[in-house]
Amino acid sequence: MSLMMTTQKGELISLLKQLQRTPPGSETYLEMQKEVLEKVKYLGRDERQEFRTELERMRSQMMVYRPSYYRPDYFRLLTILTTRLQRRNYGDIKADIEDILNEVETGIRRNHFPKYPSSYVRRMRTLLIEARRSGEADMVELAELTNSVEEMVNTINDYEYDNVDVEVSSTRIKVSSRFTLGETQKSWSIELISPKLEYGGRTFLKREVLAYVTRTQKPLSRGEIEEGIGKKIRYFGHIIQSLVRKYLIVPVPGENKYALTGTGRKVGEIYIQLLDRMKA
Numbered sequence: 001m002s003l004m005m006t007t008q009k010g011e012l013i014s015l016l017k018q019l020q021r022t023p024p025g026s027e028t029y030l031e032m033q034k035e036v037l038e039k040v041k042y043l044g045r046d047e048r049q050e051f052r053t054e055l056e057r058m059r060s061q062m063m064v065y066r067p068s069y070y071r072p073d074y075f076r077l078l079t080i081l082t083t084r085l086q087r088r089n090y091g092d093i094k095a096d097i098e099d100i101l102n103e104v105e106t107g108i109r110r111n112h113f114p115k116y117p118s119s120y121v122r123r124m125r126t127l128l129i130e131a132r133r134s135g136e137a138d139m140v141e142l143a144e145l146t147n148s149v150e151e152m153v154n155t156i157n158d159y160e161y162d163n164v165d166v167e168v169s170s171t172r173i174k175v176s177s178r179f180t181l182g183e184t185q186k187s188w189s190i191e192l193i194s195p196k197l198e199y200g201g202r203t204f205l206k207r208e209v210l211a212y213v214t215r216t217q218k219p220l221s222r223g224e225i226e227e228g229i230g231k232k233i234r235y236f237g238h239i240i241q242s243l244v245r246k247y248l249i250v251p252v253p254g255e256n257k258y259a260l261t262g263t264g265r266k267v268g269e270i271y272i273q274l275l276d277r278m279k280a
Contacts, residue, residue: 009047012039013054016078024073033077040081045092052085090136097127097145101152108159111179116188116247117156118261124149126253160247160262166270175267190246192267206239207271210248214268219257 015036022029043051059078100120107113128149131137137145167174176189212228213220226233233239240258243249248264251257260268 008039008043009051012036012043012051015039016058019077020074029073036077036081037084040084041089043085045088045095048085048092052082055082055085088130088134090131090134093127093131093134094137094145097124097131097149100124100127101148104152104156107179108155111163112185113179113181116181117160117179118247118250118263121153121156121250121259121261122253124152129254157260157262157265161266162262164263164266166266168270168274173267173270175263177263188247192246205233205235206242207275209233209239210243210264210268211271211275213249213258213260214265214272217260217265219252219255219259221255221257225258 015032019029019032019036022032040048040051055078059075059082062075062078100123103114104117104120107117128146131142131145163178165176165178167176171193173192174189175192177187180187208229209225212225216228220228222233222236226236240249240251243258243264244251246263247261248267249258250261252259
């Protein structure tokens with residue numbers, strides 16, 4: 001922690017203590033309150049978290065241990081500060097995105113990831129939305145960050161596609177990764193029932209949904225999927241969640257659409273072949 005940040009945090013706590021002893025509504029009180037609200041803007045990410053923890057401790061002490069010190073105006077200020085510290089600024093969001101980009105790059109080099117590669121996609125795109133809404137971002141810088149994220153999404157999809165093996169038997173489709181995950185450093189695998197054994201129901205619909213999304217190669221909404229398949233899909237939410245949990249598709253934040261992952265494309269291509277063969 002830098003000395004400047006430590007000093008800023010110390011100044012804020014000192015100001016809050018002075019406010020407790022200052023008559024509420026007075027000119028001095030209002031000036032000090034304004035100073036506190038201004039200074040809190042310049043705390044770094046770690047300092048914001050530490051200061052928020054300190055504020056929550058102060059609020060608890062005031063309510064539980066020292067109720068005689070409770071003053072509505074002062075307590076309201078602590079609440080406002082706590083709420084504002086929960087909001088992250090653009091710098092915090094950008095740092096989170098860059099951390100994810102670095103983590104994925106390291107994972108690709110080592111063929112090992114803390115979690116499944118495509119699970120980073122939704123998080124990065126959610127952070128981009130948060131960055132746009134912050135109102136603090138330079139548009140040129142935000143455009144560059146967006147390009148970096150989309151390039152990484154493509155890299156993740158291609159990496160998954162090239163590093164996932166699919167074995168097809170008469171009854172099962174086994175999907176396994178060449179990369180490893182988590183602390184156990186084990187490869188990932190799932191087994192899916194072959195379409196040859198499916199004649200209806202939700203399980204078969206999952207295959208139809210995945211095959212159609214694979215054919216289109218673009219994010220699709222529920223309506224677009226149903227129109228493409230040619231029928232209304234019951235239990236659509238259940239089907240989508242099942243495909244998401246298997247890392248075959250990923251939700252697109254803010255669009256209510258679903259995009260294919262690299263793993264989903266590999267499996268989807270197999271399903272297209274098998275389903276087309278069944279219909280022939």
